[in-house]
Amino acid sequence: MSPSPSEPRHGIVIGGSLGGLFAGAMLRQAGWTVDLYERSPHDLDSRGGGIVLQPEVVEVLRRIGIQVGRMDLGVQSRNRSVFRPDGMIESRQFAPQTQTSWSLIYTTMLQAFGQDHYHRGKTLVDVRQHETRNSVTARFADGTEVSGDLLIGADGNGSTVRRLLWPDAEPTYAGYLAWRGLLPETAMPASARAELHGDFGFANTDGSHILGYLVPGDQNDTRAGHRLYNWVWYRVVDEVALRDVMTDIDGRDRGFSMPEGKLAPKWRRHVGQEADALLPPAFRDAVKATEQPFAQAIRDLAIDRMVKGRVILLGDAAFIPRPHTAASTSKAAANALALADALAGNPDDIDRALAQWEPAQLALGRHLHRQGTRAGDHLLFHRPTGARVG
Numbered sequence: 001m002s003p004s005p006s007e008p009r010h011g012i013v014i015g016g017s018l019g020g021l022f023a024g025a026m027l028r029q030a031g032w033t034v035d036l037y038e039r040s041p042h043d044l045d046s047r048g049g050g051i052v053l054q055p056e057v058v059e060v061l062r063r064i065g066i067q068v069g070r071m072d073l074g075v076q077s078r079n080r081s082v083f084r085p086d087g088m089i090e091s092r093q094f095a096p097q098t099q100t101s102w103s104l105i106y107t108t109m110l111q112a113f114g115q116d117h118y119h120r121g122k123t124l125v126d127v128r129q130h131e132t133r134n135s136v137t138a139r140f141a142d143g144t145e146v147s148g149d150l151l152i153g154a155d156g157n158g159s160t161v162r163r164l165l166w167p168d169a170e171p172t173y174a175g176y177l178a179w180r181g182l183l184p185e186t187a188m189p190a191s192a193r194a195e196l197h198g199d200f201g202f203a204n205t206d207g208s209h210i211l212g213y214l215v216p217g218d219q220n221d222t223r224a225g226h227r228l229y230n231w232v233w234y235r236v237v238d239e240v241a242l243r244d245v246m247t248d249i250d251g252r253d254r255g256f257s258m259p260e261g262k263l264a265p266k267w268r269r270h271v272g273q274e275a276d277a278l279l280p281p282a283f284r285d286a287v288k289a290t291e292q293p294f295a296q297a298i299r300d301l302a303i304d305r306m307v308k309g310r311v312i313l314l315g316d317a318a319f320i321p322r323p324h325t326a327a328s329t330s331k332a333a334a335n336a337l338a339l340a341d342a343l344a345g346n347p348d349d350i351d352r353a354l355a356q357w358e359p360a361q362l363a364l365g366r367h368l369h370r371q372g373t374r375a376g377d378h379l380l381f382h383r384p385t386g387a388r389v390g
């Protein structure tokens with residue numbers, strides 16, 4: 001028998017990164033009890049890779065009671081500056097924008113969610129749905145099981161929930177990667193400091209697109225002198241070379257993401273050589289001054305449905321928009337906000353809530369997928385609009 005609306009519903013969230021924390025926190029706001037399961041046994045860590053702060057993320061923070069007006073949520077850039085390969089400025093436009101970091105949002109959300117219902121070292125391996133009881137059971141690698149009214153797959157681009165219930169949906173390589181780097185602002189070479197510091201900078205040439213901005217530094221420090229310069233450099237790389245890039249310093253295959261400190265020396269040298277050949281001086285110097293560049297393959301994913309019975313997918317598990325949209329994190333936040341609203345609006349009918357939630361979330365994912373594909377293919381391949389990925 002279904003519980004009466006007065007009994008709290010129980011949500012199981014798989015994945016304890018931003019999508020999982022947004023969903024867990026928003027479900028609680030809708031009156032649910034929530035347990036969140038993350039496969040990593042430790043706190044997650046990214047040393048502050050940058051993300052553009054979007055309104056949906058601010059709205060989640062506001063709804064969980066964070067005084068967003070009183071907190072430094074990031075670093076404001078002033079101008080958007082575009083450089084030619086020779087270093088001349090192509091355009092410079094006053095366009096203030098706030099850049100934050102993954103770790104600032106993660107630590108803020110984790111602190112708000114608390115530790116009691118955040119379970120580490122729990123790797124989901126199976127999901128069973130019980131139609132007659134309207135419930136769902138998750139099984140973990142350690143043999144334990146939990147049941148609830150709804151299971152939320154927020155387990156990212158390599159989602160196990162998706163693999164189990166949407167076996168045909170697999171991300172595909174977009175044909176390019178992002179070299180990335182974080183450099184203390186105090187270590188920016190003179191040219192980079194003069195041209196790039198404090199602005200959102202861009203430079204584009206054939207098969208190469210770079211951008212950079214300041215983000216909070218260690219311990220989410222937003223004070224001048226303590227911040228990091230975050231650059232992201234997209235380069236066309238074929239799949240054979242990609243496999244080599246993703247083989248780390250110890251010979252281990254890292255899949256689609258190479259963390260700081262693990263890139264093989266030959267690829268570190270390669271980044272420096274390419275910077276000499278392709279980048280305007282300020283970006284070239286910033287890239288070459290970065291001690292430990294890291295890398296991420298750009299992949300595409302768009303699914304047809306986000307709901308199967310009492311299992312849903314959100315965040316990167318459902319759609320991976322290209323990073324040019326600056327929307328992966330805000331999309332996860334939008335998914336979670338809309339889910340909480342739909343559930344709160346249908347307290348005694350979860351299935352109706354999910355049926356109301358899904359169409360707009362699919363539309364958002366498809367829109368970002370199309371927009372990101374178009375932007376990325378134009379920037380990297382100069383292909384006509386939308387010609388590459390369907």
Ligand SMILES: Cc1cc2nc3c(=O)[nH]c(=O)nc-3n(C[C@H](O)[C@H](O)[C@H](O)COP(=O)(O)OP(=O)(O)OC[C@H]3O[C@@H](n4cnc5c(N)ncnc54)[C@H](O)[C@@H]3O)c2cc1C
Pocket residue numbers: 014015016017018019020037038039040044045046048049050051101102103122123124125154155156157158159160161314315316317328329332
């Ligand atoms: C450590 C880390 C650092 C990141 N840093 C940045 C950054 O600097 N800039 C940026 O733009 N984006 C970053 N991202 C990606 C960013 O969080 C996402 O693109 C976006 O916010 C959507 O998040 P998500 O929660 O849907 O997916 P993800 O952030 O990918 O999170 C998925 C989570 O699910 C967990 N998981 C996967 N499989 C299982 C399983 N079977 N059982 C239990 N748990 C599982 C993973 O360990 C992970 O924590 C980072 C992600 C992580 C995990």
